[in-house]
Amino acid sequence: MSRKVPTSTAGSKKAATMIYPEYFARFYDLIYHRVRDGVDNTFYLDRVRKTTGKVLEVGVGTGRLFVEALTNGADIYGIDISPAMIGIVTGKLDSNQKKRISRQNIIDFILPHKFSLILAPFRVFMHLTTKKEQLNALNNVYDHLSPGGEFIFDAFIPDLNLLLNGTSNVTDFDEEFEPGNRVKRTVTSRPDLLNQVLNITFTMEWNEGGKIFRKDWNTIMRYFFRFELEHLVERSEFRKYKILGDFEGNELDQSSREFIVVCKK
Template identity: 25%
Template sequence: MAYGHMATVYDRLMADSPYGEWLDFAEGVWAKKGMPRRVIDLGCGTGNIAIPLAKRGYQVTGVDLSAEMLAVAYDKMRREQAQVLWVEQDMRELEVPQADSVISFCDSLSYLTDEEDVQQTFSRVFAHLQPGGTFLFDVHSPYKILHGFGNQTFALTEEEVSYIWQCFCDPDRLEVAHELTFFLRQENGLYERVEEVHEQRAYQPYEMVRWLREAGFAEIELTADFTGLPPVATSERLFFCARRP
């Protein structure tokens, strides 16, 4: 599911997200495994990681399925006087020039709700990495799907935007449907109601490791929650690092 209406308010809703920690994670790994020159950001959204990387001197290609999100990213890039190549594309069909590292943060890969889609994406990433290149990404853990989302309802009320966020969990598939109803304030003071549905799925870590190996990756490392430590039963965000030999 691509972001549509939500693109216009995405940055406001995600203002507290730890983008700096994702950047630190990536550069910490690169410092140990080799600094890249060219980077592909899969599921780049509105460019909150791609643009800072470009401003730090990396050659960045931002890939996202949502034209609306990329439009916001392009405007931000121009305001911040950076240079990123934006590509509207399905990560399962990735077709861009090769890079030295591929990253995918903010649980973008959790939107792949079929095992075959994950495996296909891993294969496409492998094909688009230079030998020795790294693949860094994070996903929701099974614990986060079951207990962080579960069958809960969240709400937000602000002057410019309000929402009702309902979660419907399938525990057998470790999958959650996010049914989002937004109320967006218009210039005339009235509110427009828009709705979106997003689906995310978690996979067991050992499955992800196996699929990475089957795609050809080696030196696979698994940590959790920005700690640099292996996950525990209550970890919510799983980080993977893998290298193309």
């Protein structure tokens, strides 16, 4: 279904890529099974387990959540825009299950199913930098939900110190990925308050075959404040939604660090 979404050029400049590069995809599981699983996987996998009907993970990545959901018996599908991430998740699937994954963008994907639950776990929505992309994404997801179906996505609540100062060369991972070979990741983020984005550089350094490799990936994350998120959802086709403050399902309060947006068709 095509809809007219109001447009504005503000914030539409693309200075970096949202496509996850091969060297990032390669070490993604090593890093994020360690640093993210304890935070969100119980929440998302429980929602999948309680769902009758088809599930879609948008921004399925390497299948950090998808593979366990599928193994648990979910009728789950996945889309992602990054070929390297898709390469990893499909590499984990039996050949008859690979068709569950396709390379598509949340803003205009087309699938021949209606879903009871659509998830965009771990900051997928923060990769959408313009209002047009965000609204197209919400409305396209809405069109793919069955009546009563839910769309759940998360975003971090901005840390004002980070927005003021950014970060410079913070090492957030440094471990062996195979005997004798290490991978180190450092992160630099430069806030752009006008466009409400963090310009992030992930630097991956690893040694292999007696050589040292180093790659920089520049990407962007669009951050949200609470009432902007509320206005955004209210401009979309969704009429019912709530925003939780953590992955235990608690309401937003002063101690919340997460926006978990649950939209219902």
